[in-house]
Amino acid sequence: MNDYPVVLTINCGSSSVKFSVLDAETCDVLLSGICEGINTEKAFITVNDGEPIILAHQNYEEALSAIAAELEIRNLIDSVAFVGHRIAHGGSLFSESVLITDEVIEQIRQVSPLAPLHNYANLHGVESARLRFPGIPQVAVFDTSFHQTLKPEAYLYGLPYRYFEEYGVRRYGFHGTSHRYVSQQARELPGLESANSGLVIAHLGNGASVCAVQNGESVDTSMGMTPLEGLIMGTRCGDVDFGAMAWLARQTEQSMDDLEQVVNKESGLLGLSGISSDLRTLEKAWHNGDVRAQLAIRTFVHRIARTIGAHAASLNRFDGVIFTGGIGENSILIRRLVAERLRVFGIELDIERNNQSNRIGQRIISSDFSPIVCAVIPTNEEKMIALDALHLGRECHIAEYA
Ligand SMILES: Nc1ncnc2c1ncn2[C@@H]1O[C@H](COP(=O)(O)OP(=O)(O)O)[C@@H](O)[C@H]1O
Numbered sequence: 001m002n003d004y005p006v007v008l009t010i011n012c013g014s015s016s017v018k019f020s021v022l023d024a025e026t027c028d029v030l031l032s033g034i035c036e037g038i039n040t041e042k043a044f045i046t047v048n049d050g051e052p053i054i055l056a057h058q059n060y061e062e063a064l065s066a067i068a069a070e071l072e073i074r075n076l077i078d079s080v081a082f083v084g085h086r087i088a089h090g091g092s093l094f095s096e097s098v099l100i101t102d103e104v105i106e107q108i109r110q111v112s113p114l115a116p117l118h119n120y121a122n123l124h125g126v127e128s129a130r131l132r133f134p135g136i137p138q139v140a141v142f143d144t145s146f147h148q149t150l151k152p153e154a155y156l157y158g159l160p161y162r163y164f165e166e167y168g169v170r171r172y173g174f175h176g177t178s179h180r181y182v183s184q185q186a187r188e189l190p191g192l193e194s195a196n197s198g199l200v201i202a203h204l205g206n207g208a209s210v211c212a213v214q215n216g217e218s219v220d221t222s223m224g225m226t227p228l229e230g231l232i233m234g235t236r237c238g239d240v241d242f243g244a245m246a247w248l249a250r251q252t253e254q255s256m257d258d259l260e261q262v263v264n265k266e267s268g269l270l271g272l273s274g275i276s277s278d279l280r281t282l283e284k285a286w287h288n289g290d291v292r293a294q295l296a297i298r299t300f301v302h303r304i305a306r307t308i309g310a311h312a313a314s315l316n317r318f319d320g321v322i323f324t325g326g327i328g329e330n331s332i333l334i335r336r337l338v339a340e341r342l343r344v345f346g347i348e349l350d351i352e353r354n355n356q357s358n359r360i361g362q363r364i365i366s367s368d369f370s371p372i373v374c375a376v377i378p379t380n381e382e383k384m385i386a387l388d389a390l391h392l393g394r395e396c397h398i399a400e401y402a
C-alpha cells in the first residue's frame with residue numbers, strides 16, 4: 001500500500017456515474033463528481049460542483065475514462081488502494097458486501113437479467129476498474145443487502161408458492177445502501193433520535209423507491225424482484241396490472257422482450273409526459289403550462305404519496321418521512337405536492353424550510369405542529385460503499401501479509 005491511500009467509489013446508475021475519492025484513514029472526501037446524461041443526447045462530467053465538461057460520448061466507458069483523467073490531473077491515480085462498486089442486484093447469492101473475484105463477477109452476471117438497466121452498467125464499472133487498477137482490492141456493495149431483514153409476508157408475491165421455492169421468485173428491494181445511510185443519519189435529527197423509531201424513506205431519483213425502516217431495519221420496500229416495481233420513475237412504469245400487459249401483448253402482438261423495453265425505458269415520467277424523463281425539464285414545462293408535463297408530475301406524486309401511506313402501515317409507529325435522491329433532495333415542488341397528499345396523517349410542511357437549498361445538507365422541512373417529522377437527508381451511497389470497501393479491502397491486505 002502507498003503512503004496516502006485513498007478509496008475510489010464507483011456508482012453506475014441508470015443515467016449517471018457518481019464517483020468519490022476518500023482518504024482511507026479519515027474517510028474525508030478528497031474529490032467527488034458525477035457524469036450525468038449517460039445514454040441520453042448530452043453527457044457531461046462535473047467535479048467538485050465545478051463547471052460541467054461535455055463528454056465526447058454518452059456511454060459508461062467514456063465516463064470512466066473521464067473519471068480516471070480527473071484522478072491523474074490531481075496525482076491521485078497511484079494512491080488508489082481500494083475500489084468500492086455499487087452493484088444493484090445481489091439476488092439470493094449475496095446478502096452482504098464481498099471482495100470481487102472472477103467467481104463473484106460470474107455470479108453477479110447470473111443475476112443481472114433481474115436488473116438489466118443497472119447490473120450490466122455496474123459490471124462495466126467493475127471490469128474497467130480491474131483493468132485500470134490491477135491487484136487493488138475491489139469490493140461489491142449490493143443495493144439488495146439492506147432488505148435482507150424483510151419478513152416473508154413483505155417479500156412474497158401472491159403467486160403459487162412453488163414459484164418461490166423452485167424459481168426464487170420473491171421481492172428483494174433496492175436502493176438499500178441509500179436507505180441504510182439515510183436511516184442512520186435520521187437519528188441526528190430532533191424528534192428522530194430514538195433507536196425505537198418508524199421511518200418512511202422516499203428515495204426519489206431517476207430510479208425511485210420507498211422503504212419502511214423500523215428500529216433501523218428495513219421491514220418493507222416498494223421495489224420487488226427487479227427495480228421495476230412500485231413508484232413511477234424516470235423511464236420505468238412501476239406497478240402495473242399484469243392483466244393490462246397481457247392484454248396489450250395480444251392487442252399489439254408485441255413480444256415479452258418488446259414490452260420489457262417499454263416498461264423499463266419508454267414509460268414513467270418520459271412515457272407519460274412525452275417530453276423527458278428528467279424532472280428538471282418537466283418542472284420547467286409544468287411552469288410553462290404544459291398539460292402533459294403536469295399530468296406526469298401529478299401521477300408521479302399520487303403514486304409516491306399512496307406508497308408512503310402504505311408503508312406507514314408496515315411500521316409499529318410512524319415518526320418521520322424522509323426525502324432523498326436527486327428529486328427528493330432538490331425538488332421543492334415534488335416535496336410540497338407529496339406532503340399535501342399526506343395531510344391525512346396530519347403532515348404539514350413549513351414553506352420556508354421546504355424552500356431551503358440542498359446545499360445546507362440534512363434538514364427538517366415540516367412545521368413545528370406536524371405530528372410526523374418530515375426531513376430531507378442528502379443520500380451518501382458513496383460513503384457507505386467506501387466504508388465497506390475499506391473494511392473488506394483491509395482484511396484482504398492483512399491476509400496477504402499474514
Ligand atoms: N434541482 C433539481 N430540481 C428538480 N429535480 C432535480 C434537481 N436536480 C436533480 N433533479 C432530478 O433528479 C433526478 C436524478 O436523480 P439521481 O438520484 O441523481 O438519479 P440516479 O437514479 O441516476 O442516481 C432527475 O430526474 C433530475 O431531474
Ligand SMILES: CCC(=O)OP(=O)(O)O
Pocket residue numbers: 012013014015088115118143174175205206207208227
Ligand atoms: C436498482 C435501483 C435503482 O433504480 O437505481 P437508480 O436509482 O440508480 O436507477
Ligand SMILES: [Mg+2]
Pocket residue numbers: 013205206207
Ligand atoms: Mg441513484
